[in-house]
Amino acid sequence: MRISELSRRSGVAVATIKFYLREGVLTPGRATAANQAEYDEDHIRRLRLIRALISVRGLSVSTTAHIMNSLPHDEVNIHRTLGLVLGVIDPAVEQSGAATPREQREVDRLIDTLGWKLHPRSTTVDTLASTLESLNELGVEIGADTLLPYAQLMEQIAELDLDQLGDVPSALALAERAIILTILLEPVLLVLRRMAQEHRSALRNTVGGSAPERGQRSAER
Amino acid sequence: MRISELSRRSGVAVATIKFYLREGVLTPGRATAANQAEYDEDHIRRLRLIRALISVRGLSVSTTAHIMNSLPHDEVNIHRTLGLVLGVIDPAVEQSGAATPREQREVDRLIDTLGWKLHPRSTTVDTLASTLESLNELGVEIGADTLLPYAQLMEQIAELDLDQLGDVPSALALAERAIILTILLEPVLLVLRRMAQEHRSALRNTVGGSAPERGQRSAER
Numbered sequence: 001m002r003i004s005e006l007s008r009r010s011g012v013a014v015a016t017i018k019f020y021l022r023e024g025v026l027t028p029g030r031a032t033a034a035n036q037a038e039y040d041e042d043h044i045r046r047l048r049l050i051r052a053l054i055s056v057r058g059l060s061v062s063t064t065a066h067i068m069n070s071l072p073h074d075e076v077n078i079h080r081t082l083g084l085v086l087g088v089i090d091p092a093v094e095q096s097g098a099a100t101p102r103e104q105r106e107v108d109r110l111i112d113t114l115g116w117k118l119h120p121r122s123t124t125v126d127t128l129a130s131t132l133e134s135l136n137e138l139g140v141e142i143g144a145d146t147l148l149p150y151a152q153l154m155e156q157i158a159e160l161d162l163d164q165l166g167d168v169p170s171a172l173a174l175a176e177r178a179i180i181l182t183i184l185l186e187p188v189l190l191v192l193r194r195m196a197q198e199h200r201s202a203l204r205n206t207v208g209g210s211a212p213e214r215g216q217r218s219a220e221r
Numbered sequence: 222m223r224i225s226e227l228s229r230r231s232g233v234a235v236a237t238i239k240f241y242l243r244e245g246v247l248t249p250g251r252a253t254a255a256n257q258a259e260y261d262e263d264h265i266r267r268l269r270l271i272r273a274l275i276s277v278r279g280l281s282v283s284t285t286a287h288i289m290n291s292l293p294h295d296e297v298n299i300h301r302t303l304g305l306v307l308g309v310i311d312p313a314v315e316q317s318g319a320a321t322p323r324e325q326r327e328v329d330r331l332i333d334t335l336g337w338k339l340h341p342r343s344t345t346v347d348t349l350a351s352t353l354e355s356l357n358e359l360g361v362e363i364g365a366d367t368l369l370p371y372a373q374l375m376e377q378i379a380e381l382d383l384d385q386l387g388d389v390p391s392a393l394a395l396a397e398r399a400i401i402l403t404i405l406l407e408p409v410l411l412v413l414r415r416m417a418q419e420h421r422s423a424l425r426n427t428v429g430g431s432a433p434e435r436g437q438r439s440a441e442r
Contacts, residue, residue, distance in 0.1 A: 124412050131408050135401070135406075138269065140405070147409070147413070150378065150410065154414045154416075162425060180356070182414075184355065185371075188368070189375060189410070189411075192349070196372070198339055198340065200380055204383060
């Protein structure tokens, strides 16, 4: 299809598509003339993912280009695909300098206790250590013992995540779904945590003359 | 103490402190002369929290001012303090328009199933619904049934969170700790999820001639 039809079917303006092509976010179409190219279903799928990463997740154009270019084209092994795709997208963490050996040791101890097997170049390990360093600077001492129950619960979360990836046909579709689930479920998990905090906190600290509860509002609708 | 000593003890430059005062992020000192004010330990504690929110969490100055001004001064009830403090800080979610009634219903159904009691004005509920809407637009249909096991695990996470708040003496200290734990543990949880995904994914898709594992690197140190 031409770029005009690609625009119509994807809902992305032609000017925006051209911008994505210029910035290397979207793979070029097949050139058919000096100033013309053909696009296919793959481009529609990619545009959808690009919009998700930029509009919904708020990633920068350059980060999005980095992710899109790391999408496998012929990879069928799920673990390798996930490693490739998830390895390039750090969670929304402000990097705050190198962690000290102390935090590194705590993270190593945590991973040993959990029995997790991680790739040596996995950036997640360093990210975790430097985040602990930031917390410790603020007087919140968090070590392996505190993290262990959190990590065990997140392992159960990861199992739920992988269950969602089950029956995806192609590598591109799998990569797309892995990105969407991993990145876009992050805010969902954090919101659920806030809601659960509010609920459990209310249970622990029952107050007299409490505010109307959500269940009551629902009933009023 | 004078502003110069406040700067020295907090490690924040005088010009930055003056900026925070102008922007209403830091509460003013007690005026002692036309152009002079006295600061106390409370200001040091607040400056530490401000730096945490701006530098570590990457919040804007105006959001930080909003949070700082909602800190209770004489509140002793833990639930009210948490509600006040946590209510103003949305998780790092891009708001993406209003959710449709369908997503609202799914969220209501989820909350009913969980038996969670939430404040009717809690923004978390709307945030969750509009995030689901974004996911559904991307072809990822996520409803109450999919979310239920995630929510149950996040409720266990929230219990761990509340355990961390146990023995905090004053309301300001409690609010500070609640903010630090809630906001700064978010990246920790997300990183742990990525690590767990990597580990569990490897377990599910064992590959021949696998890459060296982290345990082996640790042993080499």
